[in-house]
Amino acid sequence: MPRTSLLALIVVVLALVAAVFSLTQGLWLGLLWLPLAGVASNVLWLNRRRAKIAEAVAAAERG
Numbered sequence: 001m002p003r004t005s006l007l008a009l010i011v012v013v014l015a016l017v018a019a020v021f022s023l024t025q026g027l028w029l030g031l032l033w034l035p036l037a038g039v040a041s042n043v044l045w046l047n048r049r050r051a052k053i054a055e056a057v058a059a060a061e062r063g
Contacts, residue, residue, distance in 0.1 A: 002051060008044035012037050 015037035022030025 002047055005044055005047040005051070008040045008047065011040040012044060015040060 015033045019030045019033035019037065022033065
């Protein structure tokens with residue numbers, strides 16, 4: 001797993017935990033963590049997709 005994917009995964013998990021914690025404490029400010037989790041999950045998905053495509057290209061070049 002590329003480093004950016006790993007960091008994006010960590011950000012997603014931490015943002016979701018922060019959102020849940022804030023909302024359970026009654027703070028609506030916790031809703032601000034959700035867009036951060038969404039952006040980080042998109043970065044994670046994009047990096048995983050790029051890695052899969054690069055893997056397929058490398059396999060096709062080998063034969």
